[in-house]
Amino acid sequence: MRIFDPHVHMTSRTTDDYEAMRAAGVRALVEPAFWLGQPRTSVGSFTDYFDALIGWERFRAAQFGIRHHCTIALNPKEANDPRCTPVLDVLPRYLEKDGVVAVGEIGFDSMTPEEDEAFARQLQLAVEHDLPALVHTPHRDKAAGTRRTLDLVKESGLPVERVAVDHLNETTVRAVADSGAWMGFSIYPDTKMDEHRMVALLKEYGTERVLVNSAADWGRSDPLKTHKTGLAMLEAGFSESDVDDVLWRNPVEFYGQSGRLLLDDLPGFTASSDTFSGNSVLRGGGDR
Amino acid sequence: MTFHLGYGTNGFSNHRLDDALDIIAGLGFTSVALTLDHHHLDPFADDLPARVSHVAAKLDRLGLRCVVETGARFLLDPHRKHHPTLVSEAQEVRVDFLLRAVRIAAELNADCVSFWSGIKPADVPADEAWNRMRSGVAAVLEGAEPLGVTLGLEPEPGMFVQHLTQALRLREELGSPSLFGVTLDVGHCVAVEPDDAATCVRRAGGLLVNVQLDDMLPGVHEHLEFGEGDLDLGATLAALAAVNYVGVAAVELPRHSHAAPDVARRAVEALKAAMPDEPAKPRHPWLADAQRAVRRDPAVVGRLFPAVGRRVGRGLNRPDDPQGLVHGSVDDAARAELLGALATMLDDDALSAELLALYRHGDDAEKRGVLRGLALVGDRASAAGLEVVRDALRTNDVRLVAAALGPFAADHLDDHGWRHGVLKCLFTGVPLAAVAGLERRTDDELLRMVADYAAERTAAGRDVPADAARLLGKGE
Numbered sequence: 001m002r003i004f005d006p007h008v009h010m011t012s013r014t015t016d017d018y019e020a021m022r023a024a025g026v027r028a029l030v031e032p033a034f035w036l037g038q039p040r041t042s043v044g045s046f047t048d049y050f051d052a053l054i055g056w057e058r059f060r061a062a063q064f065g066i067r068h069h070c071t072i073a074l075n076p077k078e079a080n081d082p083r084c085t086p087v088l089d090v091l092p093r094y095l096e097k098d099g100v101v102a103v104g105e106i107g108f109d110s111m112t113p114e115e116d117e118a119f120a121r122q123l124q125l126a127v128e129h130d131l132p133a134l135v136h137t138p139h140r141d142k143a144a145g146t147r148r149t150l151d152l153v154k155e156s157g158l159p160v161e162r163v164a165v166d167h168l169n170e171t172t173v174r175a176v177a178d179s180g181a182w183m184g185f186s187i188y189p190d191t192k193m194d195e196h197r198m199v200a201l202l203k204e205y206g207t208e209r210v211l212v213n214s215a216a217d218w219g220r221s222d223p224l225k226t227h228k229t230g231l232a233m234l235e236a237g238f239s240e241s242d243v244d245d246v247l248w249r250n251p252v253e254f255y256g257q258s259g260r261l262l263l264d265d266l267p268g269f270t271a272s273s274d275t276f277s278g279n280s281v282l283r284g285g286g287d288r
Numbered sequence: 289m290t291f292h293l294g295y296g297t298n299g300f301s302n303h304r305l306d307d308a309l310d311i312i313a314g315l316g317f318t319s320v321a322l323t324l325d326h327h328h329l330d331p332f333a334d335d336l337p338a339r340v341s342h343v344a345a346k347l348d349r350l351g352l353r354c355v356v357e358t359g360a361r362f363l364l365d366p367h368r369k370h371h372p373t374l375v376s377e378a379q380e381v382r383v384d385f386l387l388r389a390v391r392i393a394a395e396l397n398a399d400c401v402s403f404w405s406g407i408k409p410a411d412v413p414a415d416e417a418w419n420r421m422r423s424g425v426a427a428v429l430e431g432a433e434p435l436g437v438t439l440g441l442e443p444e445p446g447m448f449v450q451h452l453t454q455a456l457r458l459r460e461e462l463g464s465p466s467l468f469g470v471t472l473d474v475g476h477c478v479a480v481e482p483d484d485a486a487t488c489v490r491r492a493g494g495l496l497v498n499v500q501l502d503d504m505l506p507g508v509h510e511h512l513e514f515g516e517g518d519l520d521l522g523a524t525l526a527a528l529a530a531v532n533y534v535g536v537a538a539v540e541l542p543r544h545s546h547a548a549p550d551v552a553r554r555a556v557e558a559l560k561a562a563m564p565d566e567p568a569k570p571r572h573p574w575l576a577d578a579q580r581a582v583r584r585d586p587a588v589v590g591r592l593f594p595a596v597g598r599r600v601g602r603g604l605n606r607p608d609d610p611q612g613l614v615h616g617s618v619d620d621a622a623r624a625e626l627l628g629a630l631a632t633m634l635d636d637d638a639l640s641a642e643l644l645a646l647y648r649h650g651d652d653a654e655k656r657g658v659l660r661g662l663a664l665v666g667d668r669a670s671a672a673g674l675e676v677v678r679d680a681l682r683t684n685d686v687r688l689v690a691a692a693l694g695p696f697a698a699d700h701l702d703d704h705g706w707r708h709g710v711l712k713c714l715f716t717g718v719p720l721a722a723v724a725g726l727e728r729r730t731d732d733e734l735l736r737m738v739a740d741y742a743a744e745r746t747a748a749g750r751d752v753p754a755d756a757a758r759l760l761g762k763g764e
Contacts, residue, residue: 051651056652056685059652059685096594097594259598262602
C-alpha cells in the first residue's frame, strides 16, 4: 500500500512516527501550516515556522525516505489576532517556493469578520500564485461554516476543483460533493472521523475527489490512520486499486495542480527498500 | 563545479559560424570563445541586432557558454593587421569596437569581453603607451559597468602588455574594478612567462575570467596542438580546478582552420584525458535567460532564485556522490551561476545585502545555492558570506553543512569555527571530501579534537568513521 498523507503536522511528531509511517507505506505527505497550540505573538514566529516547513522538516522527512511538501497560510484562529495578521504580507515570498503545493490551511474558526477578510485575501493569493487551496472547516458550527466556505470560494474566482475542503463528516460532505470541490476527511482516534465511518461514506459517495488524511498533530492523533483506513477499505470489499485511488492517486492529482510535487525516490531509497544505505544521514543522526 | 571546456571560433575561420558552433557543441565542448570578425557576427553589420539574437538563441539551444574575443586581424583596418590598438594612434577606433563587443557580450550573456593591448608603435614612449592603456581600458569599463559585462585583459607575447604581472599592475592602478579581470593563454605562459602555466594560473587565481588552451614551445609564439609543445596540460588543468575556476577554457588554435574539425576532435580527446574532474555540463537555456534577466534588473533574482530547481532540474552532479554532499546538484550549480551574473551588476554592499536576503528567505535548496555560490562571489562579500556559513554550520541539515565548508570557508572562516565544522561533518556522516582546503587547514588542534572524538567512539564500543581514521593517519 503506497500512501500520500495529504494533511499531517509532522513538526509535532517524532522520528518514531516517521519510521512507522515509512514502514506502513507512506512515501509522501503534505504538512499544512496551522496553529501550534500555543498562540503566536509575532510575525517572526510565523516565518521561523514557515522556514522549518520548507527546510528542516523537509530534511527530517527525507531521512526516512518520505517526500515532504507543505502548504503555507495564516490560519483562521490567528487571523483574529492583530499581532499576527501582518504575516499576510510575507506569504507571497513563501508561495513561490519549491514544495509549497497549496495555500492553506485557510478557512474559518469562529466565522468573524477578520477571518472572512483573511480567508478571502488568501484565496486571492492562491489565484495569483497559481496554487490550489486547502480549507479547514470549523469545529463549531461546522455546517454553516462549510456553506459559507463554499460561497467565499465561489466569489474568489479560484476554480472549485483547485480547492479541498477538509475535516468533513456526515453532515457536511453533501454540500462539498455537490460543489465540485475535493472532499477531505481527517481520521482521528476519537474526534472528527474514524476509519469505519469513512468506509461507509466511501460506499455512499465513491472514491472520486476524496482525500483521506491523519491530520496528526500535537493533540491525540495517529499518523497511521491513513494506513488503517486503507485496511478497513480492503476489509469492506474495496479493491487495492480503490485504496490506491484514495490514498495515492487522489492526493497526487489534487496537489499535482501546483506543478510542484516531487515524488521521485529520495537518494538512498528505492520504492522497495526501507533502509538507508551507504554513508547515511541516519547513521550520523542516530548516534548523536 | 568546474570550468567549461570550449573551442575558439577563430580556429574555424573557414566555417560559417552556425556550422562551427554545431561542430563545437557536437564534440562535447560546453563553451565557445567567439571572435567577432567580418565573417563571424560582424559587429559593423547593418542588421547586427538580428544577427546577435540569432547567435544568442543558437548558443542557448546548444547549451554553450561564451566569451567574446576581439583579436580579429583585419576587422578595423583592411591593410594593417590588428590596427588600430589601445596603444596606437586612433585609439578611439579600438575603444569604439570594444564597446560594441561589450554590448554584444551583454546580449549573448557572455562571461566576458577579452582584449589585448596591441603592439607599442616604435615612436610611442612606454609611459605614453601605459597612459593610453589606462585611459582606453577606463573608457571601455565605463561602458561595461551599466551592462554588467566583465573585461578580460590578455597578456600577449610581443605586445605592450605581454606578461601577467603587467596586466595585474594595470588592474591595480585602475582601482581593482570588480569587472576587470584577466584572460590567460596557457601557451603564452610556456612561450614568454618566467613561470609555468600552472603557476600563472595560481597567481591570477580569482581574477581569471577567461582561459585559452593551447601548447607552445619556450620562446616561440606559435599556437600548437596539445602534445606538440612543452605545456604540462594535466598540471595546468588541475591548477584551474584548484583555484576553483568555473569559466570558459577554450582551445585557441587560430592557424588551424584548414583542418578545424579534425584538430578540434584531437583537442577534445587530449583534454578529456587530462581533465582532473568531470567536465562541466552544458548550460541550461533557462539559466542563460535568467542570467540575462538578472543583468537587466538585479531585483528579479528574488523571484528567479526559488524557481531554479523547477526549471533546470535537481539531479546530482556526480553519480558517485549520491546525496550531492561533495559535488552538489544541478540546481546548486545553476544558483551559483545566477549569483555570478548578479555580482556583475551590484557593488559589494548591495551584493552582500542580496546574498543575506536570498539565504535568509530561502528554503533548504536556496540556502545551499547561496553557500555554494560563495566560491564564486564570496570574496566580494566576506562578512555576509561568513554570516551565512556560520548559520549553516549551526544547522543539522547535512547538505547545508557540506555546502558551507567549500572554498569560501577554507579561505575565510576562523580556525575555531572551521575545526568545529569539520568535526560536525564526522558526526553527521558528511564525507570530508566535501571540505575544501582540508589538507591546507588541518592543524594540531583539529587532530586533537578528532582524536578525542575517536576515543569517545571507541569507549562507547562504536566504530571510528573511516574519514576520521584517515585524518589521524590510521586509515588506508
